[in-house]
Amino acid sequence: MLVQMDCYKCILKQCTELAAESAAALPERNRMLRRYLTAVMDRLDDSTPPEVAEALFAIHRDVTGVDDPYAEIKLRSTDLALTLLPEFAAAVAESADPFLTALRIAIGGNVIDYGVNPDFQLDRAAELIREAAGMPLDMTAVGELRRRTAAARRVIYLLDNCGEAVFDRLLIDRIGADKVTLAVRGGAIINDVTRAELDRSGLGGLPVIDTGSRTPGVSRKSSSRKFLDALRRADVVIAKGQGNFESLYGDPEFANVFFLFRVKCPVLVRFAGVRLHSLQVKPNR
Numbered sequence: 001m002l003v004q005m006d007c008y009k010c011i012l013k014q015c016t017e018l019a020a021e022s023a024a025a026l027p028e029r030n031r032m033l034r035r036y037l038t039a040v041m042d043r044l045d046d047s048t049p050p051e052v053a054e055a056l057f058a059i060h061r062d063v064t065g066v067d068d069p070y071a072e073i074k075l076r077s078t079d080l081a082l083t084l085l086p087e088f089a090a091a092v093a094e095s096a097d098p099f100l101t102a103l104r105i106a107i108g109g110n111v112i113d114y115g116v117n118p119d120f121q122l123d124r125a126a127e128l129i130r131e132a133a134g135m136p137l138d139m140t141a142v143g144e145l146r147r148r149t150a151a152a153r154r155v156i157y158l159l160d161n162c163g164e165a166v167f168d169r170l171l172i173d174r175i176g177a178d179k180v181t182l183a184v185r186g187g188a189i190i191n192d193v194t195r196a197e198l199d200r201s202g203l204g205g206l207p208v209i210d211t212g213s214r215t216p217g218v219s220r221k222s223s224s225r226k227f228l229d230a231l232r233r234a235d236v237v238i239a240k241g242q243g244n245f246e247s248l249y250g251d252p253e254f255a256n257v258f259f260l261f262r263v264k265c266p267v268l269v270r271f272a273g274v275r276l277h278s279l280q281v282k283p284n285r
Contacts, residue, residue: 001246006267007049011040018056022063035059050217050243057189057214068188076122077112077163077191078200084126085166085202091133092170099146099174101133103260106171107279108132109164110241110262112191125163132262132279141281145238145258149175152235156209158183158218159193160241160261165201168240172206181207181234183227189214192243217247231257242268249284257284 003011019033039055047055061067068074088105095101108129112122149155157172157180159165172180182203185192198204212224218239220228231237237257239248245259249272259282263274274280 004267018060049246050215054215070191074162074191081163081166102170102174105167107260109167112161112163135279148236154234155180156234156237158239161191165193169202184210186210186212187214189216217243
């Protein structure tokens with residue numbers, strides 16, 4: 001999905017916030033804002049929202065020298081999820097349909113997203129994930145996902161956010177951890193998972209590949225050829241979160257992808273014909 005007209009409302013807000021973080025005095029902030037906006041305009045016609053975010057945060061790293069500005073948020077998100085994990089693991093174990101329950105909880109965890117919602121309040125996460133456990137899903141798509149993963153020998157599980165990744169383990173275990181390879185970002189970007197957060201998230205020991213870039217999604221421009229080839233070769237790719245959806249949805253080379261996310265953006269409501277705040281299991285058509 002290329003950047004849509006309504007995306008610029010959020011992009012402008014992100015630019016102004018990054019400019020404020022990049023400089024103390026107003027004249028310097030204004031100069032930085034022009035630099036951020038120029039990066040956006042240079043990518044106006046041929047970039048996805050995650051590719052724009054990658055460019056903006058590259059400027060922020062260059063100016064501030066801060067490689068991972070969300071490090072503390074990622075740590076707190078993961079630790080909160082770990083305190084909630086026994087509750088949700090029990091819900092899966094006691095469920096009449098453990099796969100479906102694990103799927104809902106894994107998608108529910110996608111609310112922990114500081115890219116789409118930089119004002120997200122972490123103390124609301126437990127309530128929102130519990131809410132997700134009873135929300136409707138497209139059961140035709142769920143059935144297709146269940147059949148495809150059961151028959152698959154190679155599944156790539158493309159992770160999204162820290163905290164959310166703790167709950168992904170519940171679904172990975174239902175699919176079969178022995179056939180799952182994790183995929184993470186190639187470097188710190190917003191609150192997305194990198195190799196550095198896997199052990200603490202309870203995902204250490206599984207095979208892992210990374211995108212080779214800091215896009216908060218997948219980019220044909222900056223993701224490595226090795227990574228893109230691995231996606232193509234997998235029997236099934238499970239892509240968590242909105243950034244991965246914005247990157248790959250509709251791309252005919254990746255018809256093996258299932259997108260799992262909670263809708264947090266009005267642009268996606270119009271683009272994909274889905275309801276705001278709904279849980280989505282979407283095969284790549």
